[in-house]
Amino acid sequence: MKKVKVLIVDDSAFMRKLIADFLSEDVRIQVVGSARNGEEGVKKIKELNPDVVTMDVEMPVLNGLEALKIIMKTMPVPVVMLSSTTKGGADNTFTAMEYGAVDFIAKPSGPISLDLHKIKTELTEKIVLASNANTKGLVKHSGIGKNSAEVQQRYSKIEPCRYVQPNANSRQLICIGTSTGGPRALQKVLSDLPGNLNAPILIVQHMPAGFTKSLASRLNGLSDLSVKEAEEGDILQNGTAYIAPGGFHLTVARSGKNLVIHLEDSPQRNGHRPSVDVLFESIGELKGIHKTAVIMTGMGADGKKGLMTMKRNGEVRAIAESKETSIVFGMPRAVIESGLADEVKNIERIAESILKFV
Known part of the structure; x- marks a missing residue:
């Protein structure tokens, strides 16, 4: 060895x-x-x-x-x-x-x-x-992104799910899961999205307590979106990204007409708290909402089971980061090989794909 x-x-x-x-x-x-x-x-x-x-x-x-x-x-x-x-x-x-x-x-x-x-x-x-x-x-270099068409063609065997393009009045959610290499990936994706985005964003980044607040603050200064560390009872607002705090799972539930964040310290899933699976399973329970799920760089398969739940329960479009730009091609690979990814994109094309669906 x-x-x-x-x-x-x-x-x-x-x-x-x-x-x-x-x-x-x-x-x-x-x-x-x-x-x-x-x-x-x-x-x-x-x-x-x-x-x-x-x-x-x-x-x-x-x-x-x-x-x-x-x-x-x-x-x-x-x-x-x-x-x-x-x-x-x-x-x-x-x-x-x-x-x-x-x-x-x-x-x-x-x-x-x-x-x-x-x-x-x-x-x-x-x-x-x-x-x-x-x-x-x-390492940032000018060649990144030029092979996006080739990447998509290579994964063209993936059958896209049945998806109805939402209209401007449809309620929508974007949820993102990432781990190793995630902070840079999140910076790229969030900075490419407009501040008037017609959906809230929920993010699980595998990270210990004490770091997610600083990550949110940093991303807030680099993006037109409002970015914050999620808090218990937050009511989801369009154009705002909520990052799960280290040490807590993030879930979402209805409260009247609102969607409200809840935090819990139940046992780890897949070795993580927060876990992408926990967030995605929670989102999967919400009916009548168009959902876009994104899985980016990271080790393991956190997010795969949650995405399966989302796809069983309603309309969802799934985007996975390509091997070419993933720092660790674990989480995206698990989604792609399971046939759950509707699109596979280099990191600098993910925001574009999100906007196409919302």
Whole structure:
């Protein structure tokens, strides 16, 4: 079995040792080196050619964000950031995602986390996953999007579901599910949608508590839509995107003429809370509403069962992100291979497809 070669970049000798010890216990991983700052990390990447890099943000000489920019420009390699759960840490995390980081891990208790063992399993799993990430999708280049027709033709065997184009007065809902690589994908899709969109948007992004509020705030500033972290009792409004808060499932129910958000902390589904399946199953119970479901980059199959429920219960159009632009082609693949996707689109064409249906 070929092991995943990992380089650890952190200015704390204690953290470097702790991370290396944890990773070395996994038979799938080989720690090939470590670096004390971003500058040293860039040099070690050239020397050691790792499959994955773990990167701290706050470091002397060259910090993690600046190092990440250099790495993605000169020698793209999957990078997993180790982030603080403070607001500043969350903001840096999303900047790192924009620069090309595959994923992040929230440190349990600050820069020097003595209790790092709490995230040991998550760290090793994310590193193994990152080793298979689509690095081409991480780097912005002018070639992306030119093969959309080819992508759609390749999946033309998928039979579109029976769908009645809604009129301007029809009630409509858009629901989006995504995971690894999702923040960048959401930024692209939401920023391409108009502020006067004739539907509310419900979003599940797999992310821990403490980060979804910062994600919503960031996307709100980059989009003409209103974007917010969903709250218990929110009444759905057109032109507003609601992001499920980390640690809570998001569901929707009728209350008179309104559609109202409910949050629950019931057990995880598919290893996640929030779960895309929980949201989609909830939406599937709503009758008389035209629905557009979108599944984008992410590991696993969360969303597939929920989409099946939606399709059994009423009108829904499903869009899946293509393999070409997915950072991790897990969730979209599950939907496509199940025959549930009506359209398969590169990320920069998904907003266009949404608008075609609403």
